[in-house]
Amino acid sequence: MNAALQHETLTRSVEDYLKAIYRLSPQGRAASTSEIAQRLELSPASVSGMVKRLSEQGLLEHEPYRGVQLTAEGRRAALRMLRRHRLIEAYLVAFLGYTWDTVHEEAERLEHAVSDTLVERLAAVLGNPAVDPHGDPIPTSEGDIAEPASIPLSEVPAGASVEVRQVEEGQPDRLRYIASLGLRPGVRLTVVDRQPFHGPMTIDVAGQTHVIGNELGQVVRCASDKDA
Amino acid sequence: MNAALQHETLTRSVEDYLKAIYRLSPQGRAASTSEIAQRLELSPASVSGMVKRLSEQGLLEHEPYRGVQLTAEGRRAALRMLRRHRLIEAYLVAFLGYTWDTVHEEAERLEHAVSDTLVERLAAVLGNPAVDPHGDPIPTSEGDIAEPASIPLSEVPAGASVEVRQVEEGQPDRLRYIASLGLRPGVRLTVVDRQPFHGPMTIDVAGQTHVIGNELGQVVRCASDKDA
DNA sequence: CGCGAGTTTTAGGTATACCTAATCCTGAGT
DNA sequence: ACTCAGGATTAGGTATACCTAAAACTCGCG
Numbered sequence: 001m002n003a004a005l006q007h008e009t010l011t012r013s014v015e016d017y018l019k020a021i022y023r024l025s026p027q028g029r030a031a032s033t034s035e036i037a038q039r040l041e042l043s044p045a046s047v048s049g050m051v052k053r054l055s056e057q058g059l060l061e062h063e064p065y066r067g068v069q070l071t072a073e074g075r076r077a078a079l080r081m082l083r084r085h086r087l088i089e090a091y092l093v094a095f096l097g098y099t100w101d102t103v104h105e106e107a108e109r110l111e112h113a114v115s116d117t118l119v120e121r122l123a124a125v126l127g128n129p130a131v132d133p134h135g136d137p138i139p140t141s142e143g144d145i146a147e148p149a150s151i152p153l154s155e156v157p158a159g160a161s162v163e164v165r166q167v168e169e170g171q172p173d174r175l176r177y178i179a180s181l182g183l184r185p186g187v188r189l190t191v192v193d194r195q196p197f198h199g200p201m202t203i204d205v206a207g208q209t210h211v212i213g214n215e216l217g218q219v220v221r222c223a224s225d226k227d228a
Numbered sequence: 229m230n231a232a233l234q235h236e237t238l239t240r241s242v243e244d245y246l247k248a249i250y251r252l253s254p255q256g257r258a259a260s261t262s263e264i265a266q267r268l269e270l271s272p273a274s275v276s277g278m279v280k281r282l283s284e285q286g287l288l289e290h291e292p293y294r295g296v297q298l299t300a301e302g303r304r305a306a307l308r309m310l311r312r313h314r315l316i317e318a319y320l321v322a323f324l325g326y327t328w329d330t331v332h333e334e335a336e337r338l339e340h341a342v343s344d345t346l347v348e349r350l351a352a353v354l355g356n357p358a359v360d361p362h363g364d365p366i367p368t369s370e371g372d373i374a375e376p377a378s379i380p381l382s383e384v385p386a387g388a389s390v391e392v393r394q395v396e397e398g399q400p401d402r403l404r405y406i407a408s409l410g411l412r413p414g415v416r417l418t419v420v421d422r423q424p425f426h427g428p429m430t431i432d433v434a435g436q437t438h439v440i441g442n443e444l445g446q447v448v449r450c451a452s453d454k455d456a
Numbered sequence: 457c458g459c460g461a462g463t464t465t466t467a468g469g470t471a472t473a474c475c476t477a478a479t480c481c482t483g484a485g486t
Numbered sequence: 487a488c489t490c491a492g493g494a495t496t497a498g499g500t501a502t503a504c505c506t507a508a509a510a511c512t513c514g515c516g
Contacts, residue, residue, distance in 0.1 A: 096349045113341035
């Protein structure tokens with residue numbers, strides 16, 4: 001088991017591939033070449049090549065033409081990156097004046113450069129938070145993660161009152177708009193009304209009503225409980 | 229002038245070369261290929277190749293077989309990296325529990341990953357410090373740097389009393405030992421005695437005397453004033 | 457059951473940034 | 487002035503990680 005060795009030797013690219021594949025395979029579903037390519041903004045051909053190498057290295061399980069899954073080792077590496085990314089985001093927001101729409105890009109670069117030592121210091125200073133500024137759960141240093149059940153706001157039925165859990169990072173302009181509506185993790189909202197055929201919905205946030213399109217509704221994820 | 233463009237596009241390697249060359253050329257002396265190779269732990273052949281490319285890019289002045297100097301643009305880029313490195317060190321020591329012997333390695337990686345925005349936030353939180361934990365001056369964001377006159381402790385005459393200005397970073401074990409003697413920037417010491425032929429010297433630091441070899445004496449730089 | 461649209465892989469090429477080995481300078485010492 | 491040791495460069499090769507274009511596969515639909 002050369003895990004400890006590879007631990008140090010994963011390249012930036014490899015780290016990004018593993019993270020992307022993790023994000024694309026909820027509960028062990030296989031991720032396709034083109035999904036990975038799209039997420040990383042690379043050509044499918046490039047992904048094919050890298051996937052081949054990574055599976056030879058034992059980080060991926062690859063069934064040609066069928067998709068890939070992380071091995072235990074690949075998953076560990078992916079969660080390590082996720083922990084870094086999310087702790088860095090939390091730190092930058094808590095101590096260095098970042099807002100949730102600007103923090104992703106910075107963390108994306110820093111996550112490849114920080115040492116394990118630094119990551120654990122950040123965690124300690126933050127008091128070992130469970131979630132990052134977007135509400136995404138932070139894996140523990142042992143590689144455990146609690147993915148809370150959540151559904152997109154776009155699927156919450158009319159009349160339901162729910163709590164915002166997570167808001168998808170990565171699109172600063174949307175995040176800014178969402179923040180301007182008062183929507184952020186922990187906030188409660190009520191779906192007043194919704195139009196059929198993926199039409200817009202009306203929501204109530206802290207007494208204010210807003211109309212939201214389907215696209216934005218998919219970005220906001222809510223706790224899947226239905227009580228008031 | 230494509231400076232702004234290149235600004236974003238310098239690779240890690242290029243940044244390291246420029247920084248190394250800056251450190252190797254006090255007041256415009258030329259740096260040799262082998263000096264650069266030694267500092268970056270690369271083969272001279274690799275340095276030759278890179279130097280050629282960098283001078284074609286206008287970052288270096290290269291006289292074949294004679295050595296290299298930074299152009300104004302190269303110097304700007306080098307000072308930008310130095311500012312990053314030193315501010316990161318200062319921040320890690322001030323807020324994240326790093327000591328001066330452990331901070332160099334971390335900063336060496338982070339300096340390539342931080343944005344200008346983050347660097348300026350660090351500077352602001354630190355109150356725009358003038359020096360880093362090793363006493364090295366921090367360039368301003370405009371690229372000005374005040375290199376204070378200093379001489380190695382190994383050249384301070386017997387009987388003189390001087391203030392420690394800087395201690396060379398990069399060798400954690402030495403830094404730890406030096407710290408254990410109470411030597412750090414700002415501390416005053418008196419040279420009690422020194423042996424000829426680069427022999428050891430006896431110094432007094434805050435009432436304690438210590439014997440120091442020549443090698444260590446070169447790592448500690450002192451303000452070049454001679455009063456008590 | 458076979459066609460073909462779309463996906464995936466392979467083939468071949470580029471850029472960066474290293475390396476070793478071979479060759480080429482330069483200048484210090486006779 | 488010449489030699490030659492040591493420093494610098496060139497020549498040629500490797501690894502990573504991309505790309506485009508072409509070939510190979512899969513699967514739904516007629």
